[in-house]
Amino acid sequence: MMESTKIFAAAICLDLAVCSALHYVAKFGLPPSLSPSGWQSLAQIWMLAGLRWALVRLFCVVLTKPGSKAVLHRCVTAICLLGPVYESGLLVLFEKHPEHWSGSLSSPGKTLIAATATAIASLFWEVNFPDSRGDACGMSNGTERKQRARALFMRVIRYSIPDALFLCGAFVFLAFAVICEMFIPFYTGKVIDILGSHYQPTSFVTAIFYMGLFSMGSSVGAGLRGGLFMCSLSRLNKRVRVMLFQALVKQEIGFFEVTKTGDLTSRLSTDTTLMSQSVAMNVNILLRSLINMVGVLVLMVSLSWKLTLVTFIEFPLIAISQKIYNNRYEKLSKEVQDSIAQANDTAGECVAGIRTVRSFNTERSEARRYDDRIMVTHDLKTRRDTVRAVYLLFSRLVTLAIQFLMLYYGRQLIKRGEMSTGNLVSFILYQENMGSNVMSVVYICGNMLNSVGAAAKVFEYLDREPQVSTQEELQPETLRGHVQFQDLTFSYPTRPDRPALKGFSLEMKPGHMTALVGASGGGKSTCVSLLERFYQPQEGEILLDGQPLHRYQHKYLHSMVAMVGQEPVLFSGSIRDNIAYGLTDCPPGEGAGSCPQGKRPRLHQQTGARVCFGTDVGERGSQLSGGQKQRIAIARALIRQPQVLILDEVTSSLDTESEHMIQQALASCPSQTLLVIAHRLKTVEKADQIVVIDQGQVLEQGTHQELMDKKGNYYKLRERLFSENNSSGSADHSKPPSQ
Ligand SMILES: Nc1ncnc2c1ncn2[C@@H]1O[C@H](COP(=O)(O)OP(=O)(O)OP(=O)(O)O)[C@@H](O)[C@H]1O
Secondary structure (H helix, E strand, O other), X not given: OHHHHHHHHHXXXXXXXXXXXXXXXXXXXXXXXXXXXXXXXXXXHHHHHHHHHHHXXXXXXXXXXXXXXXXXXXXXXXXXXXXXXXXXXHHHHHOOOOOOOOOOOOOXXXXXXXXXXXXXXXXXXXXXXXXXXXXXXXXXXXXXXXXXXXXXXXXXXXXXXXXXXXXXXXXHHHHHHHHHHHHXXXXXXXXXXXXXXXXXXXXXHHHHHHHHHHHXXXXXXXXHHHHHHHHHHHHHHHHHHHHHHHHHHOOOHHHHHHOOHHHHHHHHHHHHHHHHHHHHHHHHHHHHHHHHHHHHHHHHXXXXXXXXXXXXXXXXXXXXXXXXXXXXXXXXXXXXXXXXXXXXXXXXXXXXXHHHHHHOOOHHHHHHHHHHHHHHHHHHHHHHHHHHHHHHHHHHHHHHHHXXXXXXXXXXXXXXXXXXXXXXXXHHHHHHHHHXXXXXHHHXXXXXXHHHHHHHHHHHHHOOOOOOOOOOOEOOOOOOOOEEEXXXXXXXXXXXXXXXXXXXXXXXXXXXXXXXXXXXXXXXXXXXXXXXXXXXXOEEEEEEOOEEHHHEOHHHHHHHEEEEXXXXXXXXXXXXXXXXXXXXXXXXXXXXXXXXXXXXXXXXHHOOOOOOXXXXXXXXXXOOOHHHHHHHHHXXXXXXXXXXXXEEOHHHHOOHHHHHHHHHHHHOOOOOEEEEEOOOHHHHHXXXXXXXXXXXXXXXXXXXXXXXXXXXXXXXXXXXXXXXXHHOOOOOOOOOOOO
């Protein structure tokens, strides 16, 4: 950077010396043959600029290393071009001839001002549009990114194929509306001309008629185009959302542990919408602006090519300011969105835990926490609005300056008889149109990349293959329910370095009840999760009737292996809906308790549910007690008549009577393999085998009596549990172990 600055300063000095020499030679009239006027001196100015450029460029090339900063060379070129472009503009637009053959900017003072202005402009350019072609690595990254963006965009287009009819119709109406729109300013100018000169009623009526016709055409076309585009947008959006949702629910449980819920919901809502917009909305606006730009340009040039040249000054300024504004505004908007999400999280957390908040008297601190979050959002919004205000001010000033320049120059053209007043009015209307089209194109180009970025995020999840596969097809006619855990080692995806199970082996026979006991965090629930295929063990495997668990068909496995978890989850709807959840052979009119297949137990009795089946359970079962929820969850599992039933601490919220009923229900299915995790002594005692687990390993295994006789871990654990149960007033009235 320092080296480039030094070389640039040296190049400016050299250029200054050359320009000064030329200036003084020209000023003192030497040689006189080189003092023509008009176009000839303009040609000389361009030639001299070319020579200046070659000399200064050579100087820079010699001093810099190969492949060094391209900005230096661009800067030098801009300085050398400034003079000739300025002189050409004066001659073409105002017919003002150059003062002399070296150009009016060649005096030392003006050369220095021109160099400083160019340096500032270049710096501004480089800061806002960093050079990606400078180094090989940047180039390959940039090209790769563009190729990826193109591939993604093409994929979004492929997803839009089912809406091709809507899109084609929309494009036809778009072109129609734009063409009609373009003629309105033309006829406006015509009307003004008719009114301002010799008024002829026929011409006036004809012009007004055409104006009205084109206005109507443009409105009808725009309406139909908008409708068709919106229709294709919402169809695509719906399709992608459903596909994404299907892909997400297929993922393994570990995926949901490492991915934040907010991430998933924003992909489903914001990103899918952005992705759909990339085709329907953006292509719509882009095409409309491009067609409009080309048409308007042709009409502007036909009205006055000189005035068109003047308006060209505005477009780079608009494009650059719009691009800078877009970047800043989008960055701040994203921050605003994030801060709103955080504030919502804070409010949601507080509402969800309102009982805890109330009992700890933290209402005020929670309100303060929310206030802090809202303040962050407020500050960000203020910054975003300031950026918008500055941008609007700048763009209005630029537009105003250009319009002033255009009116000044337009007046000169009218005076010279090169243009009519009506033409000038039409031209100004076209120019405004052109400005807004340039803004739209720049905006859409930026937005397209955003949409493609959103599409990339959506495709990432759409293409993701679940790590726990659900593609296998094994579904034998009968299943005995013989389960073997063989030397399992497993760590959770969020804690890969801390195994939850280490070399874990266990056998569960059909018709037998196995009870897992042990200290909290020992790995009991992990065994259940693996048996439910929520995760894939890293080592070892689980066999069901001698076949690896992963070979069974997904639906078959979950109809044969059912689980009731520690915290049963219910979905909003009636109790009947929740019990029949996922069942297709249960007619909606009949209660779950009267489902076909006589073998099915009478659930309302078994589960002790004293509420009607049609009762609404509320969101996540919030209108039921813990015990009622558990009974419904048990009924939901039992109605499937699973061959392997897992109860993970389910009886913890039940009263003795309900627990007794459930024990009876379980006893009515003698061939079932039952796996129970329980702290209640009565449940454990009845088990055919009790397995004591600690730190992911089996410590002891046997019947209650065998383990009691052994006086090992189970004996100690039971003693502790008994005293805990007693002190907490538990419903368990077992006797203490005999010493
Ligand atoms: N989803 C998870 N991600 C990461 N680690 C987990 C996860 N679930 C459990 N663990 C860890 O795995 C170990 C075994 O947990 P597990 O839930 O199997 O114990 P548990 O014996 O069922 O305990 P409890 O009786 O308290 O329910 C613990 O160290 C726990 O912190």
